[in-house]
Structure formats: C-alpha cells, structure tokens
Amino acid sequence: xxxxxxxxxxxxxxxxxxxxxxxxxxxxNFYALHWYRWETAKSPEALFVMTLNGDEKKKGRIxxxxxxxxxxSYLYIKGSQPEDSATxxxxxxYNQGGKLIFGQGTELxxxx
Amino acid sequence: xxxITQSPKYLFRKEGQNVTLSCEQNLNHDAMYWYxxxxxxxxxxxxxSQIVNDFQKGDIAEGYSVSREKKESFPLTVTSAQKNPxxxxxxxxxxxxxxxxxxxxxxxxxxxLTVT
Numbered sequence: 001x002x003x004x005x006x007x008x009x010x011x012x013x014x015x016x017x018x019x020x021x022x023x024x025x026x027x028x029n030f031y032a033l034h035w036y037r038w039e040t041a042k043s044p045e046a047l048f049v050m051t052l053n054g055d056e057k058k059k060g061r062i063x064x065x066x067x068x069x070x071x072x073s074y075l076y077i078k079g080s081q082p083e084d085s086a087t088x089x090x091x092x093x094y095n096q097g098g099k100l101i102f103g104q105g106t107e108l109x110x111x112x
Numbered sequence: 113x114x115x116i117t118q119s120p121k122y123l124f125r126k127e128g129q130n131v132t133l134s135c136e137q138n139l140n141h142d143a144m145y146w147y148x149x150x151x152x153x154x155x156x157x158x159x160x161s162q163i164v165n166d167f168q169k170g171d172i173a174e175g176y177s178v179s180r181e182k183k184e185s186f187p188l189t190v191t192s193a194q195k196n197p198x199x200x201x202x203x204x205x206x207x208x209x210x211x212x213x214x215x216x217x218x219x220x221x222x223x224x225l226t227v228t
Binding site: 004031032034036042043044045046049051089091093095098099100101102103104105 | 116145147152153154155156157160162168170202209210211212214215216217218219220221222
C-alpha cells in the first residue's frame with residue numbers, strides 16, 4: 001500500500017513568521033509530486049508539480065524542494081501572512097499508477 | 113470563466129436511496145476524477161476517467177458508479193450499497209492523464225452529502 005505522510009498535521013504561527021512542512025512519500029517508482037493549497041470554502045488549487053530530484057520551485061513567498069532518492073519534499077512559506085492560512089496537500093504520482101495518492105494535509109493558521 | 117462546477121453544494125438523502133452528484137467542466141480537459149474526503153484523512157480516489165466512454169476504479173470504488181458519456185461531464189452515483197456515504201465529495205479534471213503523465217488537477221467546489 002502506497003502511503004504519503006505530511007507533518008505536522010497543524011501549525012499555528014504569527015504573521016511574519018517563516019514556516020515549513022514536510023511531505024514523505026515512497027522513493028521507489030517515483031514520477032511526480034504535487035502540492036495544493038486548500039483555503040476554507042474554496043477549491044484546492046495547484047501550487048507546484050515537481051518531477052526531478054533536486055527540483056526547487058517558487059511562487060511568490062512559497063517555495064518547495066524535492067528529494068526523490070530519500071522520498072521527501074519540503075514546502076516553505078517566507079513571512080507568513082493571514083491569507084496563507086489554508087490546508088496544504090501533497091500528492092504522489094508513481095510510475096504506471098495513473099493517479100495521485102494524497103497525504104492528509106497540513107493545516108496552517110497565521111494569526112495577525 | 114473556465115472551471116469546474118459541482119451541484120448541489122449540500123445534499124441530504126435517506127438511507128437506501130441512490131443519489132447522483134453532478135460534475136461539469138468547460139476546460140476541455142480529457143481526464144476527470146472523483147475524490148472523497150473524510151475528517152482527518154487525505155483525499156481518496158473513487159473513480160477516474162482518462163477519456164470519454166472510459167473510466168477506471170480508484171481506491172474506494174465499492175458502492176459508487178460513474179459514467180463518462182460527454183467530455184465535459186462526469187456524474188457520480190452513490191448507491192445504497194455504499195456503507196458509509198456521508199462525506200465531502202470533490203470532482204477534479206486535468207489536461208490529460210496516463211500511466212506516465214502527471215498534470216496539475218483543477219478542482220470543483222465540492223458537494224457535502226449527508227445520508228440519514
């Protein structure tokens with residue numbers, strides 16, 4: 001059974017703090033790793049799709065890194081703002097799978 | 113505006129009744145997906161379709177059925193055989209899908225189904 005683990009489950013930070021969370025996935029048969037942001041009362045939105053070991057992607061204050069050999073990805077948020085409050089989902093796509101396996105998410109709350 | 117619509121937002125049914133959740137997209141995407149979310153769990157795949165008139169079971173297909181007669185539509189029926197149907201259901205689409213293709217997915221707003 002393929003399993004994707006995210007940690008921590010929830011995180012509470014102050015505005016301006018930088019934060020990061022982890023997504024762990026099987027290192028074998030890796031094809032791609034997705035990150036999504038899911039704000040309350042909205043639909044999940046894609047942040048990044050990463051495929052190469054050592055890949056780093058950035059969108060504004062949010063960035064992500066990927067280590068396919070050891071099976072983890074980090075998501076960083078620099079200078080968190082209240083509008084960053086959301087659940088962040090990662091999802092693993094494996095060779096010959098044709099589908100995504102989602103982690104349970106990290107719920108981020110940023111207090112002004 | 114391009115996007116995915118799901119209706120209704122909230123749905124209430126009596127136990128033993130089948131119910132169909134609607135999902136429509138105007139993104140011209142080939143692939144569509146249905147996920148279920150339960151508290152404390154990640155999104156779990158129910159069914160997916162890579163092309164019109166074809167679909168595959170996901171990880172938790174038992175008690176559900178789908179059809180893909182049109183590219184833009186992928187309705188999900190929750191049958192009375194589904195033992196625990198109360199959940200939040202999300203529909204998604206992507207440009208295409210295959211064993212070696214992974215593109216970002218676009219999600220609808222979801223339908224919360226309550227069965228009593």
